[in-house]
Amino acid sequence: MGWQAAVAGAVVGGAIQYKQQGAIGKYNQSVQNRNAQVAEQEAGQIEKQLEFDINKFDQQFVQLQGETKTSIYKSGAELSGSGLRALRYNAEQAEIQKDVMEYNSQVAQSQKLEEANFARIQGQMARSAAKMAQINTIVKTGTSLMSMSGGGSSGSSGSSVPYSGSYGGITGGSFGE
Secondary structure (H helix, E strand, O other): OHHHHHHHHHHHHHHHHHHHHHHHHHHHHHHHHHHHHHHHHHHHHHHHHHHHHHHHHHHHHHHHHHHHHHHHOOOOOOOHHHHHHHHHHHHHHHHHHHHHOOOOHHHHHHHHHHHHHHHHHHHHHHHHHHHHHHHHHHHHHHHHHHHHHHOOOOOOOOEEEEEEEEEEEEEEEOOOO
């Protein structure tokens, strides 16, 4: 009976380890998928922040242009010549500044989306690593069972079967009745 109990223990231990490895792989993948979702949400927030920043910039620009016009009129000059050139220069600089803001936002969004893709890849790798560990557990459990059955006569004669490997968290020793 001892040999049969050892075989049953090996099978149960291997099955438990197999299930745990699968659960760990799924959990690690779900963590990485969540990280990907967070990164995608951050990319969306960057886009919203850009819209807010551009609106604020436009308001400040309108105020600056108004102040510039007021200064020109206060000086007694007409809105032509150098005064007009100053307003046009301000408008050109404002467009350049908005383009820079948009470019920086797009770069930041791309980085966040790449971060999301990388997190998903890490999740897939974690899941694959767990599947490989599960296959390894099956192989080790099968090898242990084969070495047990090949080392003794029938297992019911009271003889012990030596074992020096590990399976299911049990290591070394010899199994008897």
